Amino acid sequence: MVNDNSSQLAYDSKVEGNVIFTQLDSAMNWMRKNSLWPMPMGLACCAIELMASASSRFDISRFGAEVMRFSPRQSDVMIVAGTVTYKMAYAVERIYHQMAEPKWVIAMGACASSGGMYRSYAVLQGIDQLLPVDVYISGCPPRPEALIEGFMKLQAKIDGDPELQQRHAQSTAHRSSIIEQPGAAPAQAPAPGQIQV
Amino acid sequence: MEPAEAAKKLLSQVGSGATVSEFRGESTVTLAADKLVDALTFCRDELGFDMLMDLCSVDNSGEDPRFVVVYELYSIAKGCHLRVKTTCTEDDAEVPTVSAIWPTANWHEREVYDMMGIKFIEHPDLRRILMWEGYPYYPLRKEFPLAGKESKVEEVAFTEPAPLAGGPFVTASGAGDSDTREPRARN
Numbered sequence: 265m266v267n268d269n270s271s272q273l274a275y276d277s278k279v280e281g282n283v284i285f286t287q288l289d290s291a292m293n294w295m296r297k298n299s300l301w302p303m304p305m306g307l308a309c310c311a312i313e314l315m316a317s318a319s320s321r322f323d324i325s326r327f328g329a330e331v332m333r334f335s336p337r338q339s340d341v342m343i344v345a346g347t348v349t350y351k352m353a354y355a356v357e358r359i360y361h362q363m364a365e366p367k368w369v370i371a372m373g374a375c376a377s378s379g380g381m382y383r384s385y386a387v388l389q390g391i392d393q394l395l396p397v398d399v400y401i402s403g404c405p406p407r408p409e410a411l412i413e414g415f416m417k418l419q420a421k422i423d424g425d426p427e428l429q430q431r432h433a434q435s436t437a438h439r440s441s442i443i444e445q446p447g448a449a450p451a452q453a454p455a456p457g458q459i460q461v
Numbered sequence: 462m463e464p465a466e467a468a469k470k471l472l473s474q475v476g477s478g479a480t481v482s483e484f485r486g487e488s489t490v491t492l493a494a495d496k497l498v499d500a501l502t503f504c505r506d507e508l509g510f511d512m513l514m515d516l517c518s519v520d521n522s523g524e525d526p527r528f529v530v531v532y533e534l535y536s537i538a539k540g541c542h543l544r545v546k547t548t549c550t551e552d553d554a555e556v557p558t559v560s561a562i563w564p565t566a567n568w569h570e571r572e573v574y575d576m577m578g579i580k581f582i583e584h585p586d587l588r589r590i591l592m593w594e595g596y597p598y599y600p601l602r603k604e605f606p607l608a609g610k611e612s613k614v615e616e617v618a619f620t621e622p623a624p625l626a627g628g629p630f631v632t633a634s635g636a637g638d639s640d641t642r643e644p645r646a647r648n
Contacts, residue, residue, distance in 0.1 A: 350618045351593055383623040385600050385609025386592070 303339035308346030317408030516569035522603035
């Protein structure tokens with residue numbers, strides 16, 4: 265219901281209530297970053313700190329992340345918490361591939377980031393050899409506050425994700441039949457560090 | 462029962478070929494592999510060593526025989542420890558299994574096989590336990606580098622040598638203040 269004298273885009277807050285105009289990208293990113301359901305790939309000691317950060321004192325529920333779904337189909341971010349042995353490596357990758365887009369990876373702790381103190385025949389030297397990692401958290405183990413800061417950094421990364429803008433730009437580029445050289449940057453090149461879905 | 466007493470009884474049971482050594486109250490009986498099962502059955506049934514605390518192996522590379530398999534026995538009722546050792550050579554790295562005497566030996570012997578390559582005769586399930594089937598090396602042998610070697614088993618696992626950044630970081634224990642003892646790459 266609109267006032268007769270006003271343009272189509274105006275609204276009467278008494279009638280329509282609380283309505284916010286925003287970009288679809290921003291709205292989507294806001295929703296995604298504030299309900300990141302983790303897939304806790306808790307492999308070793310970092311999993312204890314992950315559990316601690318989910319408990320009442322540190323509470324990642326404040327960030328919407330208390331829903332630790334152990335099913336990859338229902339989760340958004342895989343937190344690789346602990347030493348990834350070569351024996352477990354392909355299993356972690358398999359679980360990652362079962363997650364639905366959009367998905368992110370947090371490498372929690374020294375072992376998941378780089379192999380940690382285990383420069384040995386049995387430990388994968390960083391899960392980024394197999395998966396694309398978005399946030400690395402150092403520590404052995406990182407304190408729950410460090411994990412929460414890693415979460416906030418991931419939220420900041422999701423916040424600036426121009427996914428719809430890029431898709432729109434790519435599709436309009438096709439439609440206007442601009443022939444792009446293979447490997448050229450798309451019309452809206454992602455900033456360094458941004459995710460391209 | 463004291464360890465020395467248990468060792469003496471075991472020695473008299475086994476007969477010739479077994480030796481005993483003692484260190485700080487702990488007794489170790491060394492015997493040949495063909496007498497192993499009878500001796501350990503005697504330990505469990507007659508001497509009362511109802512618990513096999515540990516089963517591990519030693520690689521004395523360069524010596525002959527190369528491998529030593531160590532059995533750490535404990536009697537729960539009497540609170541007495543006893544160690545039994547047997548040796549095997551590199552070419553004939555086979556030792557009879559004791560998993561029929563103590564079921565816990567099943568997994569310990571699988572670990573010894575996985576890490577050192579010593580086979581256990583008549584073991585019910587001798588396969589790798591820490592590494593995966595198809596892994597081509599025995600990692601705890603002396604010639605295997607700490608960083609590991611490259612290997613690949615399709616769909617199962619792969620390994621690559623880890624970057625050691627100048628060598629394994631070791632401490633100089635007992636050398637003085639913490640600055641000199643700090644773990645770093647030493648020669």
